[in-house]
Amino acid sequence: MIAKDEVKHIARLANLSFSSKxxxxxxxxxxxxxxxxxxxxxxKVEAWDVKVFKVEYSRTKxxxxxxxxxxxxxxxxxxxxxxxxxxxxxxFEWI
Numbered sequence: 001m002i003a004k005d006e007v008k009h010i011a012r013l014a015n016l017s018f019s020s021k022x023x024x025x026x027x028x029x030x031x032x033x034x035x036x037x038x039x040x041x042x043x044k045v046e047a048w049d050v051k052v053f054k055v056e057y058s059r060t061k062x063x064x065x066x067x068x069x070x071x072x073x074x075x076x077x078x079x080x081x082x083x084x085x086x087x088x089x090x091x092f093e094w095i
Contacts, residue, residue, distance in 0.1 A: 002034060007030060011026075071084050
């Protein structure tokens with residue numbers, strides 16, 4: 001079974017907090033999930049034919065550029081523009 005300290009560490013990484021009762025519940029549930037996933041190590045995959053899983057596409061899209069909107073047409077309905085770029089609110093804050 002996974003240790004309570006490990007569950008606390010995982011919860012801290014996920015920015016979660018649990019009561020002691022919830023911690024015990026998640027300890028059991030996480031242990032059962034990890035036990036189930038560990039069973040995948042028992043599956044023998046050497047004999048599998050990889051060609052069975054290969055997906056073939058009959059049509060491919062050509063990779064060529066095509067005419068698009070001009071910068072003026074693209075930015076015409078944009079509320080804030082600076083140097084031909086769309087100006088948005090700050091979404092990242094660098095430390």
